[in-house]
Amino acid sequence: xxxxxxxxxxxIGDEILSGRTKDKNIGYVADYLGQxxxxxxxxxxxxxxxxxxxxxxxxxxARYDYVFTSGGIGPTHDDITADAVAKAFGxxxxxxxRAIALLLQRHKPEDLNPARRRMARIPQGADLVANxxxxxxxxxxxxxxxxxxxxxxxxxxxxxxxxxLRTGVRMTVETIDSGGLPEGAYAAALGAVAAxxxxxxxxxxxxxxxxxxRNQIVLRGRAPEAVAQAGEAVRAALAQxxx
Amino acid sequence: xxxxxxxxxxxIGDEILSGRTKDKNIGYVADYLGQxxxxxxxxxxxxxxxxxxxxxxxxxxARYDYVFTSGGIGPTHDDITADAVAKAFGxxxxxxxRAIALLLQRHKPEDLNPARRRMARIPQGADLVANxxxxxxxxxxxxxxxxxxxxxxxxxxxxxxxxxLRTGVRMTVETIDSGGLPEGAYAAALGAVAAxxxxxxxxxxxxxxxxxxRNQIVLRGRAPEAVAQAGEAVRAALAQxxx
Numbered sequence: 424x425x426x427x428x429x430x431x432x433x434x435i436g437d438e439i440l441s442g443r444t445k446d447k448n449i450g451y452v453a454d455y456l457g458q459x460x461x462x463x464x465x466x467x468x469x470x471x472x473x474x475x476x477x478x479x480x481x482x483x484x485a486r487y488d489y490v491f492t493s494g495g496i497g498p499t500h501d502d503i504t505a506d507a508v509a510k511a512f513g514x515x516x517x518x519x520x521r522a523i524a525l526l527l528q529r530h531k532p533e534d535l536n537p538a539r540r541r542m543a544r545i546p547q548g549a550d551l552v553a554n555x556x557x558x559x560x561x562x563x564x565x566x567x568x569x570x571x572x573x574x575x576x577x578x579x580x581x582x583x584x585x586x587x588l589r590t591g592v593r594m595t596v597e598t599i600d601s602g603g604l605p606e607g608a609y610a611a612a613l614g615a616v617a618a619x620x621x622x623x624x625x626x627x628x629x630x631x632x633x634x635x636x637r638n639q640i641v642l643r644g645r646a647p648e649a650v651a652q653a654g655e656a657v658r659a660a661l662a663q664x665x666x
Numbered sequence: 667x668x669x670x671x672x673x674x675x676x677x678i679g680d681e682i683l684s685g686r687t688k689d690k691n692i693g694y695v696a697d698y699l700g701q702x703x704x705x706x707x708x709x710x711x712x713x714x715x716x717x718x719x720x721x722x723x724x725x726x727x728a729r730y731d732y733v734f735t736s737g738g739i740g741p742t743h744d745d746i747t748a749d750a751v752a753k754a755f756g757x758x759x760x761x762x763x764r765a766i767a768l769l770l771q772r773h774k775p776e777d778l779n780p781a782r783r784r785m786a787r788i789p790q791g792a793d794l795v796a797n798x799x800x801x802x803x804x805x806x807x808x809x810x811x812x813x814x815x816x817x818x819x820x821x822x823x824x825x826x827x828x829x830x831l832r833t834g835v836r837m838t839v840e841t842i843d844s845g846g847l848p849e850g851a852y853a854a855a856l857g858a859v860a861a862x863x864x865x866x867x868x869x870x871x872x873x874x875x876x877x878x879x880r881n882q883i884v885l886r887g888r889a890p891e892a893v894a895q896a897g898e899a900v901r902a903a904l905a906q907x908x909x
Contacts, residue, residue, distance in 0.1 A: 438884065439693075440696055440708070441837075441839075441867075442696030442697035443839075444871065450689065451685075454685035455685075456685075465711065465713070467709065497849055499849055499857065501868065538850050539853075541853075574874075606742055607773070607777070610741045610782075611779065611781050614743035617743050628686070629816055631817075631819065636816075641681065643684065
């Protein structure tokens with residue numbers, strides 16, 4: 424069995440923590456990495472404060488195979504991600520000629536003012552990540568992939584890096600509706616299944632709509648036959664309980 | 667000037683990290699706390715793994731006035747939040763008679779099986795948080811408020827604790843559309859305003875729709891007159907640039 428490939432997501436931006444903008448990037452990255460067989464293990468949202476970004480980045484990059492960041496790479500004063508990443512890695516940061524060349528695909532030379540040139544500041548040793556939407560690139564340094572916060576741009580950047588990522592075995596997922604049974608009625612049986620297949624991640628997820636709960640059981644694992652067997656055991660237990 | 671009241675949010679659950687469930691609680695809590703004048707400063711999402719929950723909780727509760735958690739307090743084997751919180755605080759955990767009494771409002775005594783009784787496990791010294799939706803309570807220990815993951819239930823629990831929270835001065839927020847100006851055109855002027863009012867949080871937020879960017883500038887601060895003055899300065903600068 425191959426080792427899992429793991430990742431964390433770091434969302435950078437006051438606008439998420441103030442509630443102004445509702446984050447859509449974590450859920451997107453979670454789905455996307457899942458398709459690649461990469462496990463998203465943790466996510467954090469921090470404000471536009473350099474020491475917070477540096478601390479989170481250093482904690483996460485030591486712990487996971489990849490760290491994906493979103494936000495804070497634009498031309499305005501509150502866009503401080505690139506400098507924070509350079510600081511976290513302890514490397515210099517300067518205008519990157521490759522990034523300047525990309526910006527010149529969008530802006531006339533006379534429009535490439537100091538603010539826009541800030542978007543070409545790339546930590547030393549980083550590779551660029553293409554931005555087909557608006558040219559200003561993201562970058563990849565060590566195991567950290569730095570992307571824009573605007574979802575359309577972030578998604579395009581993810582497409583650019585995906586082929587270069589080390590990927591794992593994709594999870595097999597089975598979802599079973601409890602068929603009206605409340606969680607408390609099947610919890611013991613489900614716990615027994617989970618104990619029998621400890622290599623699987625088995626969860627029970629209630630949702631609430633129109634005054635009632637609906638419960639779904641989700642089985643996830645890298646061995647399809649184990650997921651199928653455990654799913655069969657869950658369905659049999661539910662049938663017996665509903666009987 | 668009164669000190670800010672700060673908070674962090676800890677979302678607990680494999681289902682968020684796998685992408686199965688898209689988190690709605692962080693954005694809701696951000697808005698809600700903002701209305702109370704409490705600053706959400708950080709958010710984390712961790713898996714249903716005890717040591718990860720304990721580590722995140724201990725990091726966050728040391729750093730912020732309040733920590734709000736959502737997820738992991740149901741009756742199934744993957745609901746391990748209460749035990750993790752007890753471990754983080756180093757206190758015993760056991761069935762709480764107050765919680766049992768609440769569960770008996772929903773379940774007949776003969777239906778209160780061991781799985782459902784798990785929902786009455788409350789760390790020693792905690793206060794209960796009411797759950798008007800489905801009775802099983804959350805709890806409040808130290809500066810940590812433990813809530814359900816189902817949004818409708820979490821929101822009701824937040825309503826229960828809100829009157830008891832120490833609150834701050836609500837932020838005054840002003841949002842100014844750039845009126846078609848790209849970020850790179852106004853970044854220098856905006857940076858100058860931000861430097862002149864360092865006590866404000868001033869951000870520039872692009873969104874992308876129908877092939878184009880729309881930019882909004884947001885000014886946030888606890889002194890309404892400073893927000894108004896800085897807003898005036900931003901509008902004047904934009905008008906001049908559009909001229």
